[in-house]
Amino acid sequence: MLFIDRLIERVIATKNPSVIGLDPLLRYVPENLRRVAREAYGDTARAAADAIYHFNRQIIDAVYDIVPVVKPQLAYYEQYGHWGVEAFFRTALYAKERGLIVIADGKRNDIGSTASAYADAYLGETDVGGETAERAFETDALTVNPYLGIDGIEPFLANCKKFGGGLFVLVKTSNPSSGQFQDLALQSGKLVYEEVADLVDAWGGGDGLVGTYGYSSVGAVVGATYPEQAKALRARMRRAYFLVPGFGAQGGKPEDAAAAFDISGLGAVVNASRSVLCAWSHERWGGKFAHEDFAEAARAEALRMKAELTRAIKS
Amino acid sequence: MLFIDRLIERVIATKNPSVIGLDPLLRYVPENLRRVAREAYGDTARAAADAIYHFNRQIIDAVYDIVPVVKPQLAYYEQYGHWGVEAFFRTALYAKERGLIVIADGKRNDIGSTASAYADAYLGETDVGGETAERAFETDALTVNPYLGIDGIEPFLANCKKFGGGLFVLVKTSNPSSGQFQDLALQSGKLVYEEVADLVDAWGGGDGLVGTYGYSSVGAVVGATYPEQAKALRARMRRAYFLVPGFGAQGGKPEDAAAAFDISGLGAVVNASRSVLCAWSHERWGGKFAHEDFAEAARAEALRMKAELTRAIKS
Numbered sequence: 001m002l003f004i005d006r007l008i009e010r011v012i013a014t015k016n017p018s019v020i021g022l023d024p025l026l027r028y029v030p031e032n033l034r035r036v037a038r039e040a041y042g043d044t045a046r047a048a049a050d051a052i053y054h055f056n057r058q059i060i061d062a063v064y065d066i067v068p069v070v071k072p073q074l075a076y077y078e079q080y081g082h083w084g085v086e087a088f089f090r091t092a093l094y095a096k097e098r099g100l101i102v103i104a105d106g107k108r109n110d111i112g113s114t115a116s117a118y119a120d121a122y123l124g125e126t127d128v129g130g131e132t133a134e135r136a137f138e139t140d141a142l143t144v145n146p147y148l149g150i151d152g153i154e155p156f157l158a159n160c161k162k163f164g165g166g167l168f169v170l171v172k173t174s175n176p177s178s179g180q181f182q183d184l185a186l187q188s189g190k191l192v193y194e195e196v197a198d199l200v201d202a203w204g205g206g207d208g209l210v211g212t213y214g215y216s217s218v219g220a221v222v223g224a225t226y227p228e229q230a231k232a233l234r235a236r237m238r239r240a241y242f243l244v245p246g247f248g249a250q251g252g253k254p255e256d257a258a259a260a261f262d263i264s265g266l267g268a269v270v271n272a273s274r275s276v277l278c279a280w281s282h283e284r285w286g287g288k289f290a291h292e293d294f295a296e297a298a299r300a301e302a303l304r305m306k307a308e309l310t311r312a313i314k315s
Numbered sequence: 316m317l318f319i320d321r322l323i324e325r326v327i328a329t330k331n332p333s334v335i336g337l338d339p340l341l342r343y344v345p346e347n348l349r350r351v352a353r354e355a356y357g358d359t360a361r362a363a364a365d366a367i368y369h370f371n372r373q374i375i376d377a378v379y380d381i382v383p384v385v386k387p388q389l390a391y392y393e394q395y396g397h398w399g400v401e402a403f404f405r406t407a408l409y410a411k412e413r414g415l416i417v418i419a420d421g422k423r424n425d426i427g428s429t430a431s432a433y434a435d436a437y438l439g440e441t442d443v444g445g446e447t448a449e450r451a452f453e454t455d456a457l458t459v460n461p462y463l464g465i466d467g468i469e470p471f472l473a474n475c476k477k478f479g480g481g482l483f484v485l486v487k488t489s490n491p492s493s494g495q496f497q498d499l500a501l502q503s504g505k506l507v508y509e510e511v512a513d514l515v516d517a518w519g520g521g522d523g524l525v526g527t528y529g530y531s532s533v534g535a536v537v538g539a540t541y542p543e544q545a546k547a548l549r550a551r552m553r554r555a556y557f558l559v560p561g562f563g564a565q566g567g568k569p570e571d572a573a574a575a576f577d578i579s580g581l582g583a584v585v586n587a588s589r590s591v592l593c594a595w596s597h598e599r600w601g602g603k604f605a606h607e608d609f610a611e612a613a614r615a616e617a618l619r620m621k622a623e624l625t626r627a628i629k630s
Contacts, residue, residue, distance in 0.1 A: 043445025075432035079441045081451035082401035089397050109422050111490040117390035126394045130358025136396035147462045148488050149495030173463050175426035180464030187500040
């Protein structure tokens with residue numbers, strides 16, 4: 001089944017367009033989990049990575065039945081070296097076993113031959129010299145950066161078709177300086193991100209990419225922090241499903257995120273990371289949760305986010 | 316010492332502005348090395364990664380005294396999963412022990428908080444909960460993508476200052492479709508990559524970034540396949556050292572690469588990957604080298620490249 005159809009069907013089944021961003025820092029992990037890892041591996045990157053994996057497992061166990069997607073952010077794993085990348089591998093595998101869709105947030109980009117290696121790593125398989133190829137990571141989709149143009153994108157499109165993977169191309173990002181290049185006005189009359197949007201939507205129209213609901217496995221990253229642009233892009237891009245970061249800790253509100261949805265309530269998934277992973281410490285819960293209760297708090301916050309988003313999308 | 320001064324001093328000491336790209340595919344590795352790994356780990360990603368590490372070691376041993384820099388491309392390691400990333404870690408460490416400067420080619424990019432994690436991974440250190448922080452990878456510099464603007468770049472600049480690291484920001488890439496976004500004409504009269512070039516050069520002018528030779532630790536990626544643009548960018552960017560991909564297998568010629576240099580013969584380093592790693596099989600050598608002699612062939616090719624570049628830069 002196409003990635004986009006799997007995604008939409010899980011969103012419909014859970015009645016929830018949320019993505020939980022698994023962007024853990026060591027300080028998010030409570031002392032009880034850190035102690036276990038430290039006793040096994042000392043004060044090392046290996047111990048930090050192991051503690052983070054077990055933190056992620058508890059988050060996944062707490063939300064897998066109410067949330068359709070998780071999105072581990074590769075940077076947070078790479079900072080712990082290859083041990084961190086192993087924790088990412090184990091996290092993706094466990095999320096997959098629990099039935100979640102896994103979007104690797106790596107914003108990868110390169111020339112064609114190198115993009116092929118990334119496409120095989122996150123959306124395909126790699127020849128390891130044996131009888132069969134191996135999957136490097138059990139991820140369903142990847143975020144990519146469009147600055148190199150179509151020949152850095154084609155290898156990803158090929159693997160979306162061949163292996164049923166998905167892609168989210170950066171169009172309008174959620175950070176304060178996103179306009180520095182993305183909002184520049186072109187002689188054609190478009191802004192840079194509008195030109196990117198038109199091409200991304202066209203790339204997603206190829207054979208074997210558009211699914212049952214009319215959306216494509218080639219989506220777009222559109223920040224919740226720019227709701228007017230999100231609304232205009234939703235009207236402009238016919239096929240691209242939106243991955244919407246910037247909700248929660250970055251300042252995006254439910255009504256901002258709602259701008260990315262279509263009239264049938266589809267068209268986007270909305271990510272929150274810190275606000276869920278660190279929900280236990282938020283003043284909203286008035287000290288109800290201890291640090292060790294982070295997973296219970298994450299579930300409560302995920303349900304609250306679902307309710308808020310659902311209300312905002314309907315109105 | 317600043318990254319840029321370390322880089323230039325090694326270029327001067329070796330009289331060689333070459334970078335060897337360590338972008339290995341399993342099929343580049345001769346059967347004798349693959350057999351050793353297979354006997355230890357079977358037909359697995361772990362064996363593939365181990366074979367690639369030993370391949371890299373032989374390349375490094377063959378060129379460390381005649382070449383200033385190596386540039387492992389992260390995609391080629393990530394495709395073998397966390398085992399591949401461990402091979403990258405070991406490769407960077409070994410190259411460093413041999414005195415080489417190591418540029419991690421990852422084209423990373425993200426919002427500020429996430430860019431901080433990448434900056435710590437490749438240009439800094441990570442808190443692992445112990446008494447001291449750990450380096451995730453022993454790399455000296457990183458390639459990054461500018462699409463998110465300055466607040467995705469600032470964490471890298473901070474680590475360049477704090478840890479003496481370097482940065483190469485994509486300006487004009489070497490691939491055929493690089494113009495699709497990079498060459499768009501802005502209402503300001505500039506092209507997109509010219510606007511990027513001007514900002515990258517400005518970013519590199521901050522305190523603690525400009526070294527003894529007037530160049531900055533914040534450099535630019537400018538493809539050898541676009542020599543006219545490279546020449547214009549060399550005149551336009553006062554401080555940015557250029558990392559020039561696209562030489563050799565991608566089609567860039569010595570006189571094309573020479574466009575990226577200043578009149579004193581500095582200002583750029585030129586990367587070749589496949590043409591060096593697979594030199595043994597090139598018709599140029601008329602079957603002189605067997606596959607097992609790949610490292611000897613790589614040295615011969617690296618010396619040939621040095622001579623060609625030196626001649627082209629002088630003329």
